[in-house]
Amino acid sequence: MQLILNPDDVPSGYCCPPSLMPSSVRKFGKLPNVDDWKPGDLILVSSLTPNYVQKAIKIVQEKGGYHPEHAQWHHAAVYLGDYGLCEATRTGVKAGKIYPYIGGYRIRVRRDMTLTDDLRWKIAVQALLSLNVSYSYKSIIEILIQSRDGWWKNNFKPRNTSDRAVICSRLYSDAYGNVTNKTVEQQYNTPVTPAQLSCCTLFQDVQTHWQTI
Amino acid sequence: MAITQNKKGIIIRCSDDTGVCILKDKIGDRQYIFNYNKIKGYRGEYAKEIDLKKGRNVNFSVDESRGTISSVELI
Numbered sequence: 485m486q487l488i489l490n491p492d493d494v495p496s497g498y499c500c501p502p503s504l505m506p507s508s509v510r511k512f513g514k515l516p517n518v519d520d521w522k523p524g525d526l527i528l529v530s531s532l533t534p535n536y537v538q539k540a541i542k543i544v545q546e547k548g549g550y551h552p553e554h555a556q557w558h559h560a561a562v563y564l565g566d567y568g569l570c571e572a573t574r575t576g577v578k579a580g581k582i583y584p585y586i587g588g589y590r591i592r593v594r595r596d597m598t599l600t601d602d603l604r605w606k607i608a609v610q611a612l613l614s615l616n617v618s619y620s621y622k623s624i625i626e627i628l629i630q631s632r633d634g635w636w637k638n639n640f641k642p643r644n645t646s647d648r649a650v651i652c653s654r655l656y657s658d659a660y661g662n663v664t665n666k667t668v669e670q671q672y673n674t675p676v677t678p679a680q681l682s683c684c685t686l687f688q689d690v691q692t693h694w695q696t697i
Numbered sequence: 698m699a700i701t702q703n704k705k706g707i708i709i710r711c712s713d714d715t716g717v718c719i720l721k722d723k724i725g726d727r728q729y730i731f732n733y734n735k736i737k738g739y740r741g742e743y744a745k746e747i748d749l750k751k752g753r754n755v756n757f758s759v760d761e762s763r764g765t766i767s768s769v770e771l772i
Binding site: 610613614617654658659661662665666667669 | 709710712714715716717719728729730731732763765766
């Protein structure tokens with residue numbers, strides 16, 4: 485069962501805003517309770533009103549063989565602590581706050597429960613070491629092409645992709661793999677996507693809730 | 698610590714940004730991730746400099762108790 489933070493969930497408790505935040509978040513009136521979140525956690529988001537690209541990612545993931553429950557997650561990020569995220573965006577790998585995802589997105593937090601806090605911090609640091617690396621549009625095109633046949637068909641030949649570019653899900657899986665020596669890529673040459681991170685059995689969901697600002 | 702040596706694998710993906718590679722065991726479907734520094738004789742080169750790329754054959758050793766790579770040899 486997925487533990488999801490939906491925008492219209494009722495908040496429980498109050499929080500003091502940590503610092504400056506956009507008026508949209510103040511207007512929304514709620515912040516996630518991050519007391520139980522840890523640096524190195526996997527953050528998955530799903531837009532309630534997906535744009536063209538977000539819809540395309542969801543469709544591609546479904547076409548590739550993922551259940552809609554997992555295919556709905558179109559973006560992955562690494563939690564840094566203090567509402568901070570490290571994520572691969574279309575303009576490259578950036579560090580920022582979770583605020584753009586407050587209000588219009590479902591949020592889900594996942595974690596490998598066997599890790600120590602020290603290893604979790606290392607995952608966060610590994611992700612940050614990729615800051616400013618460009619976004620891998622080539623990987624996206626590969627994923628699109630491969631999804632047409634279905635990723636469960638285990639017959640893809642190795643393809644070369646740019647070394648100096650990354651997509652959101654790979655940012656997390658590489659950081660995680662670098663620190664833990666565990667791979668989330670479960671099938672031969674199946675691309676790591678947010679949907680795969682959603683159903684990966686290495687991670688469990690972290691319970692979370694809203695707090696009123 | 699039980700180490701199984703001289704297993705045959707093939708590189709699936711490598712990334713200079715993160716310094717990690719994924720290899721697949723040629724026998725069975727098991728995949729492993731490893732840092733470049735597990736490669737024998739590695740001295741900090743970029744993937745291109747040591748011809749480390751998808752499809753490259755390797756010999757590797759596995760720490761069976763952890764299920765992780767202990768060393769990799771490019772062949």
